[in-house]
Amino acid sequence: MRTAAYLIKKLLSASVTLAIISLLIFGVFQLLPGNPATIILGVDADPLQVQALSEELGLDAPPLQRYARWVAGLFSGDLGRSVRYQVPVIELIRQSLPVTASLAALSLLVTVALSVPVSIYLAKNNNKKLPTFISALMQVGIAVPSFWLAILLVMVFAVVLRWLPSGDFVPFSQSVSGALRSLILPAAAISIGTTAVVIRYLKNTMLDQLSMDYVRTARSKGLGKNKVLYRHVLKNALLPAITMLGMIAVDVLGGSIIVENVFNLPGIGRLIISGVGNRDFPLVQGLVFYLALTVVVVNFVVDLLYAAVDPRIRLK
Amino acid sequence: MIKKAGRNTNFKVGAILLCLFLILLILSLICTPYDPNKMNTQAKFQPPSFQHLLGTDNFGRDIFSRVMKGAQTVCFVGFTSVAIGLAAGFILGAVSGYLGGPADEVIMRLMDAQMAFPGIILALVLITLIGPGSVSTALALGVTAVPRFCRITRACFMQIKELDYIKAAKSRGASVPRLIACHILPNMLSPLIVTATLAFSTAILAEAGLSYLGLGIQPPQPSWGKMLFEAQAYLLTNPWYAFIPGCMITLTVLGFNLLGDGLRDLTDTKTL
């Protein structure tokens, strides 16, 4: 009952969020100048072709009607047809999702896999030389513009060393190792920044936790410093970091937009940019909706996770 | 406080980097070695020398002068966007945090909606809408920064408004504007400053990102992001051209980040 009500409440606010997003995008698209048909056909188009295309795309319908159609479609599980690519948006998402999803998953994985041990190390050895150096390095990592970082990574690892491909996604279905190889550099480009942010946060919470009373209590039982850290502090420090997951998810998705362009990965981010450029309303609406949904779902899951891990929320 | 600042490495290094940035900025306001936009197509891609400290670019413009002038752009975009984000975020956050209830709910949903899709897309759409240029770039980046300020303001308001000294002031008849101006605001200044500092560096990076997507500052106005983007084309032939604006961005962002972190440590505020 409790959980159900909690769920319903969360779901409600999430749907409000999504509704706001969809209305915003729609509004913006009404204001953006440019006609998809002209954009698709370009400078050399024959006026007859442009007209034919406009009609075919249904661009002559009044905007509200188009929106209503889109929303109606949404409820029947149909995100509409892309104006630019002439295929159902869902099809495009299906094509590009694996790329972005695996990129995001890998980045997230790297972020978590790196930040937890490093921040433990930093928290344990606060104020020593090497850890300070690592912290400084992480700071530099955040400060480098992402596309430059991406390009530098390619330069070093793909062009000079030739260890990894410079881009272009190999589908998992074709070759798992190939897919992973093609994702390593982009994931690195994204996760350097997020890892640094997470480490900074985790280290701080860890230090905060270390100064808590319960640590002293645990030590007074006869637990050694390390044991206290692993048995008691870690869980408490990771807990608030869970809420960061939602934010990182947004960061990772945002980062993937530029990185996908640099690495020419056919993912959601690249699709969105082209969608905006092409005034492909159904596509952008669909994608942003999808992204927002992902973020909302991630936050939702994070909330549930938090509730599941933290007895204070679970049992109150 | 000053003593503590002296021992905080983050703060020190950040302050030094920003001082350098400020010196560059002030110098650029007085004069630059060359006209940053003056081309000399005969002398393109000169390597660094005494004549051109950092060499020349693909149009033979003096990179050092452009870097200097670019500092102004960085400053303008950073300040304006932070100001916009801060102002709007503060008002929304204040309303949300002070009133709570339905107003809070509505504002938080709006912020959620904005946070749910990547800032760069939002900025992209906004710039498309209002046309490119430094003003609209700053505006777009300002808008993307709103949730950040809104959240921190809200959190501070919710926290501070429950504190005893607010209660005491209330019992002495202080009005709401007075409570906010004289009691809440001064006490949330440090988290706001920290957030603003960090938002400043985010703005610099975002400007570079927008330049990469072909928007942002209008040429030939020098901006580090744009320079870095333009230099990518010559990465293989003239790597130092890309190296310079890249380093400038990195160092400035680093400066702001370190300063922000340092301030956070010094004032012991929690922000994200």
Place this chain on the structure above:
Amino acid sequence: MSAVEPLLELRDLSRYYRVKSKKNPFLKQQIKAVDRLSLSIYPGETFGLVGESGCGKSTAGHVLAGILPPTAGEIRYGGKSFSAMSGREKAAARREIQIVLQDPSASLNPKRKIGWIVGEPLLINADYSKQARQRLVAEMLETVGLDESCASRYPHELSGGQRQRVNIAAALMLASKLLVADEVVSALDVSVQSQILNLLKKLQRTRQLTYLFISHDLNVVQYMSDRLGVMYLGRLVEYGAVDDIYGDARHPYTKALLSTMPSVADRGVERIILEGEVPSLLAPPSGCAFHTRCRQARDLCRQTPPEMREICRGHYACCHFALENKG
């Protein structure tokens, strides 16, 4: 005593908090932090309010000081009900009721200098020139026994006792008549505590102040108060003159409270150990709220809430067996 008009009268004053239900986020629940509190405070006296943590003492004080609006009930000040007052009268009355809060460090704005803090009530309520304000502040600081140089210092530069003096100074700045002292000495060491208590006594003498003295320290309350009220779970369970209560408590809760009061002096009273904890305000027990911890509890207590009964003049207790519980 009854010939004198009470300065402040509370009639069935209630203050509820609405909190989100933990079971169902759509629902709100009420916490009856103060429930139908009725009492009178006479000019010049010190009325003590004691009770365990969370029983609503502070809430009552906050409502009186205008920090929180009451949910129900009436506050009469100087014989006139607040709700019947004009805006101007109300503001004047508000100025005369001031509060000093528990935590001396949390109740001072850390970003403001002492002089500003003490002068702020003037800034809000009256039009004084800067000089006049500074003069008044200096006078007030002297009154509470602080050095004039304190005016230009920040709260964190002062000790706990000094901070509490600043709080008192700020509260007295508006020539207040009724001072709600909410646990003013709880956070202080004994040595400093005695300084503040002495100061309060002195001010009461020189300025004809009336105190509502909230505390959980029974020694302090006994020392300070003329009359005393005991609260339990948002309700007043017993009140009367201090000697009446300390000498002849009639509510079992008061008795238990008094018997457990640690003291350096020897007191040959029997100890009554209260079992268990204070029940949650979200689900207060039926009938007499104290029955869950009361050794005397009977079926009657579980079903019917007791009425306030007069034991002797001015001594009331809210227990079914108040009259039998002698000695």
Place this chain on the structure above:
Amino acid sequence: ATQKEAAPENSVPPVTESASPSAAQSTPASDVTVRVALGSEPDNLDPMLSAATDTAAVMMNVYEGLMGFDQKGDFIPAIAQSYTAAPDGLSYTFTLKKGVKFHDGKDCTAKDVKYTYEKLAGLTGEKPLNSTLSQELVKVETPDDYTVVLTLKQRDAGFMSKTILSIEEEGYADNSTKPIGTGPYKFVEYIQGQKIVLEKNENYSTIAERKPTIGKVEFVIMTDENAKLMALKSGNLDIAGVSAPNAAALGDDFSIVQGPQNMVQVLALNNAVKPLDNLKVRQAINYAVNKDEIIGAVVDGKGTKVESFLSPSMATYYNDNIAAYKTDIEKAKSLLKEAGYEKGFDLTITVPSNYQTHIDTAQVIKDQLAQVGINVNIQLIEWAQWLDGVYTKRDYQSTIIGHSGKLDPQDFLNRFTSTYDKNYFNFTNPDYDKLVTEAAATTDISQRAALYKQCQQFLVDQAASVFIQDPHIIFAVSKKLDGLQIYPVTFFNMSDIHVKS
């Protein structure tokens, strides 16, 4: 067929800077996959519905027209073996080759040609898809399976350029998703946003020299210049168009093929807005712009200066004796003075943000115009906005854009006629209109060329815009490949490519 005369001096023939292309001793490599960068997303795979040059550049490997064209822009027989034009110029009779087969194995015959042309011209009652054909083409007859007669309403010297339109199979409706043509390459798949894949058509016979050797071609859609460069460097791409500065940097693993691409980069002036409606002002701008400097600075010298709205690669029609504006700051200043703009004025150049070449050009022009007191304000706008605001609504002062060429000069020069739908220059001059109309109706090549040359001089005299250059197209080709040719119309002719031995 049209005959081109000797190449004019200023047209640079395609040059292969590395190994000679004549090393034609290529190994047929059916299992080789060649990856080519494609700069933009295809608009529609069906040639009838497609207008984008990049799409055509790819799909011309899949489809063929009655005629084809070679590197010089000359028409060569494709599906048609030969043709004859009626003396009055009102009908053309094409004899088709036998044995030409669509990829699905069906024969390509006259009925397919008829189907294609009737559909384009709207003769079937449906909406026409090609405005020229819908105005000109009266009827299509097929006396037999291998003969087609096209009848025109009026004489049109440029009609030959319509003979290269792709022939589609009669009754086949899925060309947008699963294109079927007769070309040397078969369509395999198109993944939106990623790539188009073609494979060798083993049964290809239409044009003997275009028999394919490369087994599989992937056109990888890459919008990012750097991504392209990195992909080339790391071996992920075999062929890509690159920018001039990058070409130099690619090093030894690639050969560079470059040449004019029949494009005119133009600083388009809106002749209808102040102060550009003043001839003297436009002339002053023309005098102030130094094209050589632009070519040097922006494309590293890899461009051909043009003086009129036609690329020198259209050798027959290009007026190389044009009385052009020689850069002359003083002259420009005095013209401005005469026009009443002694103190100069503000000029906004609106540039689409996705073309770095144009942005760079704008920066140089800003610098140059500053010398005569014109204060240029560069405004970058998104491509979509450019198309909408500048190109369609004509709401701008000046802009920089490149017009890529067709095989007929008419397609270039009629952009300045007052009736032309996309005459965004707002240039109106009845005399010019008359000249262009006259030229269009003239079938005699030299006479026609003379008229077009007159047109060009006209545009220059009127300083209708500033015609800057034909920026060369530059391809980086992996050292293992050979044979890439540049065509006057963008065309990745994969049949030319072969693997080096």
Place this chain on the structure above:
Amino acid sequence: MEQLLDIQGLSVEVLNGGRYYKAVEQVGFQIGKGETVGLVGESGCGKSLTALSIMGLLPETARAGGRVLFRGRDLLSLTEEEKCVFRGRDISIVFQEPMTALNPLVPVGRQIAEAFLLHHTGSRAEAREAAIGMMRQVGLSRAPSLYWEYPHQLSGGMKQRVVICMALINRPALLIADEPTTALDVTIQFQILELIRQLNRTLSATVLFISHDLGVVKEVCSRLLVMYAGLIVEEGGTEDVLRHPMHPYTRQLLASIPTAQNRGRDLYSIPGAVAPLDKRKPDVCPFSDRCAQASAVCFSAAPALRGLNGRRVRCFLAGGEAIERC
């Protein structure tokens, strides 16, 4: 009586603004087996630091000197590993703030069992048995179900009981209680005091009870140590000290406690406040600046702790008649 703990010349220095200040000086006292000793003093006088240095749990910014002999072994010279062994087994500590003293994410029973397992080789089930047994002993009813509850589900008094449980599960020879009731309500405080008294009786636990409230100390302790500004200023039997305080500080402190007797009169109040660490003068009597009886000698040298009538006091004037009443 058998000596359990013998502290000799303990001093603790804390880092403050880059400098070390002596926060605890020359503290020396003994605790016999089964004794309950009270340590009282104003806030900041070094009570907690003393307790922490016995436990070897001083913060990194503090360092201890002197000797802390526990059953003859100097605890200060032990390595960290050795400290881990005696902590919780031989000496346990209960801190002031029960609200934060427990890990919020671990069931309370598990936290008790963990203390058991650290010093016993037993299975989890055994540990659980032991924990539940101990929980019953400290008066936690429904112990088995409480075992699985989380700290936030418990009230302050119950949490403090859990902490005490944790401290006692290994039957330590010495229990240090650092203001265990300060954060609790009077009624709950009394329950806890009663518990400690009872533990002392039934388990004959030795207790060092730290408090700033003389009334509370009187409830549980047989012997009393009074600290002021890092120094022990008076020591003696509780009744003795409270009835006949010898050090002016103790006396003045007692006089400033409000009671029924001094109602209506002003309380005695010690002027000023304890000098902060950086303003302490090592070469004069630490209380001289606030002492009503201070004479010239008090400002000239620091008094030593000297024995007097079976008690100890750090005052030049103690023992004389002039200062019997203040």
